[in-house]
Amino acid sequence: MACVCGNEKQTLEAYYEPLKKVLGAYPKDERYLIPILQDAQEKYGYLPQDILQGIANGLGISVSKVYGVATFYTQFHLKPRGRNVIRVCTGTACHVRGGAEVLKAIENELGIVGGGTTDDLEFTLETVACIGACGLAPVIMINDDTHGRVSPTSVKGILDSYRQKQQESAEKRIKIAQ
Amino acid sequence: MKPTFYRSHVLICTGTGCKSSGASQIEAVLAKELEKHNLQDEIKVVETGCHGFCEKGPIMIVYPEGVFYCRVKPDDVGQIVEEHLLKGRIVDRLLYQELHTEASIPTYREIDFYKKQHRIVLANCGRIDPESIEEYIAVGGYEACGKALTEMTPEEVIAEVKSAGLRGRGGAGFPTGLKWELTRKTPSDKKYIICNADEGDPGAFMDRSLLEGDPHRIIEGMIIGAYAIGADEGYIYVRAEYPLAIHRLQIALNQARKYGLLGEDIFGSGFNFDLHIKKGAGAFVCGEETALMASIEGKRGMPRPKPPFPSVSGLWGKPTNINNVETFGNVPYIIKNGAEAFRSVGTEKSAGTKVFALTGKINNTGLVEVPMGMTLREVIYDIGGGVTGGKALKAVQIGGPSGGCIPAELLDIPIDYESLNEVGAMMGSGGMVVMDETTCMVDVARYFLQFTQSESCGKCTPCREGTKRMLEILDRICSGEGQPGDLELLEELGNHIKDTSLCQLGGSAPNPVLSTLRYFRDEYEAHINDKRCPANVCAGMGAPYVIDELTCIGCSLCARFCPMDAISGDKKKPHKIDPEQCIACGVCAGKCPVHAISQAS
Structure with a gap:
């Protein structure tokens, strides 16, 4: 299978370069494992197996230890994620104000369930316990934007605006390429 | 350097609540407008932290008067600059309106939401630039x-x-x-x-x-x-x-x-x-x-x-x-x-104040700081402005997943550590979620247990296995398959988990279930014995729904939302639900504008 990023010429060295930088920013000590995982995920989008192995080698600890920590915290992802990450708040305030219906509407719209990623890697759908913007419940976050007072009927419009962004930038890329 | 004296300060809340309501846009427009009128050396714009009144965001306060503008939109900024900052005339339509009197309140000190608060910890929040x-x-x-x-x-x-x-x-x-x-x-x-x-x-x-x-x-x-x-x-x-x-x-x-x-x-x-x-x-x-x-x-x-x-x-x-x-x-x-x-503030055993995040079905959601010993009623009605839509309050959930639900009849208990523990809740970190008659208490208990169960770290058995078993029972009850003896089993499990868990996550996980069992047992019993959810929340329970032909106005809204296409009827004529197809999800009842749909008894 071809790489989804479309870049098949990337060398192994280039692939490990960001990880090297991350490891270089911290002393070789197990206590920095979590910040290293956080930084590595920021660079790679998720934590592939070879990166976990690379971190274990870099810190001189077993990969099982790294895997154990990476799977304990919900922030870490071992599978590729969509370009847009949707976080639906299922906190108390959102729950009471209809957050579950919003989630259902998004699931229907994208054809995936919470935790899943669409096949085209456009969207990843997650649920979070609380975004901390309860005053605006129900709330969803798409990437870094918070959308408050969302309703099942407004979901499609919101998602479309991100699809469009994607399309626009794709068109732009094509134009530039031409 | 020549010191600059500003004649007015415009404070814009850039807490997370107001930011997601569009505070950054407001700020950008304001900067442009000020420049347009050449006011940038007379008026200082300050980004502040949360004012607490997230419901009304984006919030903008103009000093020295302390005028409180709420739900400001980018289009409103021009008027604020031209009228208020340039001519000194307050823009009435953007002022806060008191909920029950609809009177416009110009300054925030006079707003009910702030009047009864006692701000020690939050004293600077919303008053100073947090980055300075x-x-x-x-x-x-x-x-x-x-x-x-x-x-x-x-x-x-x-x-x-x-x-x-x-x-x-x-x-x-x-x-x-x-x-x-x-x-x-x-x-x-x-x-x-x-x-x-x-x-x-x-x-x-x-x-x-x-x-x-x-x-x-x-x-x-x-x-x-x-x-x-x-x-x-x-x-x-x-x-x-x-x-x-x-x-x-x-x-x-x-x-x-x-x-x-x-x-x-x-x-x-x-x-x-x-x-x-x-x-x-x-x-x-x-x-x-x-x-x-x-x-x-x-x-x-x-x-x-x-x-x-x-x-x-x-x-x-x-x-x-x-x-x-x-x-x-x-x-x-x-x-x-x-x-x-x-x-001098608070009660003898609980001195000082406590900050609460007031959310749920309440008019004024936001952050409040009140003296310990204030009653729940004061917080919810005097500061929070009461329940949205004039509905009846059913319970207040305090303390998050570790806390409990306090029923409406106990609203007059003072907020302090001991009183809350006595009624089966706890202070917790300060979440206060208001629930009205449309909230199902069994569903709420299940919700919290779902949360603690999935967050259980899995180290000790009582929490890892116990919460799972409790959740299974609650799932069963919520889908209409509760059995006699379930409630006793829930209580027994809950008390064991509390006694034997390693940490406080497990030690308090059963609280939401135990406290709702204590105060809302009848709701549990309705789910188990009558296969009925009194608040109409738990989907798929019991008998199919029926439309009252005399009340139905034939708007066909129900038919449009029915997931099973079980509703038929001509426009402006009474509709019918096919009992064979109805899965008793209750969506139609929630959509009906004239409340003509109910569950068959």
Whole structure:
């Protein structure tokens, strides 16, 4: 299978370069494992197996230890994620104000369930316990934007605006390429 | 440099609530408008932290008058600049309108929501620029720190906090002074102080707002605490989900270092102290102190048995003191104003104030700080403006997943640690979720248990297995398959889990179930015996729905939303539900504008 990023010429060295930088920013000590995982995920989008192995080698600890920590915290992802990450708040305030219906509407719209990623890697759908913007419940976050007072009927419009962004930038890329 | 005097200050709330309502856009437009009218040297725009009234965001306050504009849209900014800032005429239509009288209230001090609050911890939130240490110092910041380090011995600091009666604001209410004393008394070459800002309770955002709105207050509280216990290194453990709080803390730390408030020989006292930020990685259990320390050490965040308590053996085996954000937020006030002043607010056993995140089916959602001992009724009706849509209040959930539901008839109990424990809830970190008659209490209990069950770290059996079994029973009840004896089993399991869990996550996980069983048993029984959800929330229960032909206006709204296409009928004529196809989800009943649909008895 071809790489989804479309870049098949990337060398192994280039692939490990960001990880090297991350490891270089911290002393070789197990206590920095979590910040290293956080930084590595920021660079790679998720934590592939070879990166976990690379971190274990870099810190001189077993990969099982790294895997154990990476799977304990919900922030870490071992599978590729969509370009847009949707976080639906299922906190108390959102729950009471209809957050579950919003989630259902998004699931229907994208054809995936919470935790899943669409096949085209456009969207990843997650649920979070609380975004901390309860005053605006129900709330969803798409990437870094918070959308408050969302309703099942407004979901499609919101998602479309991100699809469009994607399309626009794709068109732009094509134009530039031409 | 020539000092600039501004004739007006425009404060824009840039807390997370207002930001997601569009505060950044407002700010950009305001900057443009000010420039257009050449006012940029006369009017200063200040980004502040949360004002607490998130419901009405984006919020803009114009000083010196203190005029409070709410739900400001980018299009409104031009008018505010032209009318108010240029001509001095208040823009009436953007003022806050009191809910019941509909009177426009110009200044925020007169708004009911703020009138009854007593702001000690939140005193600066929304009043100063959180990214400026100068503004914090200008309102008396770091004075307490100077006093403690130069005029008081560590023992005196501890004695002051003890006599103030400050108790942990993270939930359990352990006396802070005593905790400090225990850590102080453990001999060691190295000690740590930690601020627990791993605010994971769904429905709670006071730590976030405090860190975003007044980060220096927390840093000051931590320096005083570190001096008292003899720590030279500290950590602030913040959720990674709070990027703005982390960003502002980082700025504040750098400023404090630059001013010599962190580092070596602070205030020439010979006391050294520095602080690090540790980003959490998304595990609710890390709010538990031993799990939090494991997480700082780079391990899986799992709790360990106590004793040894952190005050004896904590982070990397060294004596460690952990307090909550709000607890540290109270410390500068106590040192500066004295224990007496602090004690004068609140009740005898619960001194001071408590910050609550008021959410759910309430008119004024937001952050409130009230004196301990105030009744729930005052908070919900006088400050919160009552239940939305004029519906009847059913219960108030306090303390998040560890807390309990307090029924409407107990609304007059005072808010303090003991009273809340007595009724089966707990102070918790301060989430207060209002529920009305359309909320199903069984569903709420299931919701919280689902949360704690999925956040259980899995180390001890009672929590890992017990919560799972309880959840299975609740799932069954909610889908109409409850059996006689289920409630007794839930109680038995719940009490065992409480007694035998390793940490407080498990120890309090059954609380939402046990407290709803105590006060809303009839709802559980309706689910089990009558296969009916009284609040019409639990889908797929019991008999199919029917349309009352006399009331139906034939709008066909129900038919459009029916997931099974079970509803038919001509426009403007009474519709019918096919009982064979109806799955009793209740969507139609919720959509019907004339309440013509109900479940067949």
